[in-house]
Amino acid sequence: MDLFEFSQGSLPLLVSMPHSGTHIPPELAARMTEEGLAVPDTDWHIPRLYDFLGDLDVSVIRATHSRYVADLNRAPDGAALYAGADNTELCPISTFGRRPIYRDGQAPAEAEVAQRRSDYWQPYHDRIAAALATMKERHGIALLWDAHSIRSEVPRFFEGRLPDLNLGTAEGAAAAPDLLGILTAVAREAEAIGYSHAANGRFKGGYITRQYGKPDAGIHAVQLELSWITYMDEDPPFAFREDLAAKVRPVLSGLVQTMLAWAEMEVDL
Incomplete structure (x- = not known):
C-alpha cells in the first residue's frame, strides 16, 4: 500500500491529513493488542468531511497508515510538542486512553523507531516540503492547512470538554x-450555530505546523483540531454522522476559502 495519497491542485494551498489513515502492516499488527488494532485515536473520516476540497483546486496529501505505525505530526527526534505536558511518541506505545498498543515485550526498540522514521515518516515530509516549495516558486506564497480531529474529552491531555474548533499557529x-x-x-461567527472555538489554546499546532510555517518566507501554516462530536459518534464503531457533518462542513469550507482569499490579497499587494 502506498504510504500516502497526493493530489495536485493549481492554487497555493496544501491540505495535510496526517492522522486519517488506519492501515497497519501485518507484521506490526501481529504484535499489537486488541486496543491497538482498533486504532481508536485515528482522525476519523477527515477525507469524507473535507470532501469539498475537490471543488477548490487545492493540493491534498492524506496518510494511509495509522499514526500507530509512525506519527507524522511528531518531531523526528521524538521531542515533546508540549513541555511539561503528557505527550505521545513518534511510534506510540499507548492509546490516548492509556491502553497499551503492543503486547508485553513487543513495543518497538530504538532501532525500529529509527527505521520506521525512515520508511514511513520521511516520505510524507519530503512530499510536503516539495509541494510547498513548488507553490512558493509558482505563486510567491504557500499555505498549509493541517487537518485533524479528536474526541471532545480526552482527560489524558486536558480537563473538561475541548472547544469544537481549535486553531493553532504555534503562538504566531x-x-x-x-x-x-x-x-x-x-470561527467566532460559527458560535451562532453552536460551535465553540479557541486560537492557540491547548492545541497550538503540532510538528507539521511548526516545521513548515515560515511566515517571513511567505509560507503560512495553520492546524485545525476539530472535535469529533461535531460530525461523528465518539464511541466505537466511530460512525460518521452526515446530519452533523452537513452543519459543520460549511464552517470548514469557509475557513479554507478565507485562507485562500487572504493569500490572493497578499499576492496582489
Whole structure:
C-alpha cells in the first residue's frame, strides 16, 4: 500500500491529513493488542468531511497508515510538542486512553523507531516540503492547512470538554497574525450555530505546523483540531454522522476559502 495519497491542485494551498489513515502492516499488527488494532485515536473520516476540497483546486496529501505505525505530526527526534505536558511518541506505545498498543515485550526498540522514521515518516515530509516549495516558486506564497480531529474529552491531555474548533499557529510563529485573525473571526461567527472555538489554546499546532510555517518566507501554516462530536459518534464503531457533518462542513469550507482569499490579497499587494 502506498504510504500516502497526493493530489495536485493549481492554487497555493496544501491540505495535510496526517492522522486519517488506519492501515497497519501485518507484521506490526501481529504484535499489537486488541486496543491497538482498533486504532481508536485515528482522525476519523477527515477525507469524507473535507470532501469539498475537490471543488477548490487545492493540493491534498492524506496518510494511509495509522499514526500507530509512525506519527507524522511528531518531531523526528521524538521531542515533546508540549513541555511539561503528557505527550505521545513518534511510534506510540499507548492509546490516548492509556491502553497499551503492543503486547508485553513487543513495543518497538530504538532501532525500529529509527527505521520506521525512515520508511514511513520521511516520505510524507519530503512530499510536503516539495509541494510547498513548488507553490512558493509558482505563486510567491504557500499555505498549509493541517487537518485533524479528536474526541471532545480526552482527560489524558486536558480537563473538561475541548472547544469544537481549535486553531493553532504555534503562538504566531507559523502564520501571519492577520491570517489567524480572520480565521478566528470565521470561527467566532460559527458560535451562532453552536460551535465553540479557541486560537492557540491547548492545541497550538503540532510538528507539521511548526516545521513548515515560515511566515517571513511567505509560507503560512495553520492546524485545525476539530472535535469529533461535531460530525461523528465518539464511541466505537466511530460512525460518521452526515446530519452533523452537513452543519459543520460549511464552517470548514469557509475557513479554507478565507485562507485562500487572504493569500490572493497578499499576492496582489
